[in-house]
Amino acid sequence: MTMLPPPSPKKLGLVIDLDTCVGCHACAVACKQWNDGGEFGPLPDEHPYGKDPLGVWFNRVHTYEVRGEERGVRSEGEIKSAVVTALRRLPKAELKNGASPSERSSAFPSPLTPNPSLEMTVHFPRSCLHCETPDCVTVCPTGASYKRAEDGIVLVDEDKCIGCKLCSWACPYGAREYSQVRGTMQKCTLCVDRIYNESFEEIDRQPACVMACPTRARHFGDLGDPDSAVSKLVAERGGYDLMPELGYKPVNKYLPPRPRRDGCSAQPIVATDEKVDFSSAAPLLRWIDKVLSR
């Protein structure tokens, strides 16, 4: 059934910390390994040892460079002059009289100014966000793509999928990859075969990516429960949604990189002369230094 279930109180998902992720791809590899051998598997690749290997991964780690810029705050006068300029350019531009200064300043943003202390390299794991209102579920013509009513996990029933690929077109996050070998669509299961697996120790009932992360940049939990550890983490660190403008309400949240502790930009490495103090060295070394320095 591809109608969305009524919103569930339980919303299982991940919180990904972009501050601590080091881009080691361990989560991606662990995911591939678990899902190739777990209940979901296999995750076969096309010509894995050939010239153009191609295969499904549920998790992909990108690396981005952030230039480091910020918007200054504009004074009322500057906003007024920006409004006047804009009105001259577009005679039909509508401006509400009652707009607050903040509304007006967001309508006429000030230009970006460089701020080197915000420059950074960010490693960015990308996987299914288990959205609350995903189109990938509702576009499915067969009912293979579904969102679980009990915990909100978005899954594909591999026995019903006809491989029309429409769900992958509907997903803006690239969470779904089609397997040419299996002829069906594949996606992150949030390790549904681990997290409820009673043959595992309690501590192991977590997604493989979370278990593998060496810097604990990935957290798993119930984001529908405001008192859960993950919800508190999101509240404390200002966790955010990816592409909120599309309205799919992702459950997974990303934690922004924290500002540098010293507030400075990365210092360029400056080559300095090495200085060795031989006065306190052993007599033999002092003698050798004397002889070689002649």
Added chain:
Amino acid sequence: MHPALSVIFFTAVSGTGYGLVFLIGLAFAIDPLACDPFVALLATACGAVLAAAGLTSSTLHLGQPLRAWRAFSQWRSSWLSREGVAAVLCFVPTIALGVLVWRHYPALAGDASDISTASLLRLTGAALAAGAVVTVFCTARIYTSLKTIAAWHNSYVLPGYLLLGLLGGAVTLWTIDALASGDSAPWLQRGVPAVVALCAIAGAALKRAYWRFIDSPRPASTIESATGLGRFGSVRGVEAPHTEENYLTHEMGFVLARKHSARLRQIAALLFAAAPVALVVLATVLPSARVGLSCAIVALVGVTVGTFVERWLFFAEAKHVVMLYYAGTRDRAEG
């Protein structure tokens, strides 16, 4: 988006088929005696074959074609499912009209005064016309409902599908009419080429507006909103997650078309719009059966090829929002 040949064939050919049965249905709804029964039978059969060919082709696109029957189940949420249901349901009035025309062939061909099933023919024709419109509407909605593809999620796409389907159907009907040299009512015989010319002009105007629209993108999403890192400044990809291609870059990152898009747009518009308009004018100026038939056949070839080019561009020019994640790293992977 990767332009899969099976889907291009599906949308173009089934669109033409439904355009054709729409016109026949409409003719019967207006006046059951207007259309030559031989032309009606041939056109209905042709329309059904084109629609069926398109649908069969669309199943070739599937990874598991034997499970295609499951696609009829989710009509409550999925436009693809609705399209499947509508397409199959549309065969009911198509076959019904064919059977009715077949059974009352003598009455329709000869002395029409004793025909008793005029109202039934009218009703079937109206149902067929409505069914054809609904089916093409659903086909277009599969694409326009995708918020992830700005080139499809806009108000130009749906009328484009309807207009080009109607154009294809009209030019096919013109050819069938000329081939059969049927004995249809004069308003119908003159009306079909007029519909061809009108659809061609309207289609060209619409596609021009559409192409202008997609050339001036106003993206709702950016790499900054996709990563949420815009608060720290502008974002640029430095390393892709994989050194080789993957499904996403194959399917969503198709870049071949953009190099020649301007030239291909001209070719498409020339073939599906300028050529049929000129040929309709020529056939009107020189009213002979042979000239009419030649014009109709050349126009049919032009519209068919033109629609294929247009549909290829529709897929190939469309950019998917997921490619934002690959911004800056894709070129290097390719180069």
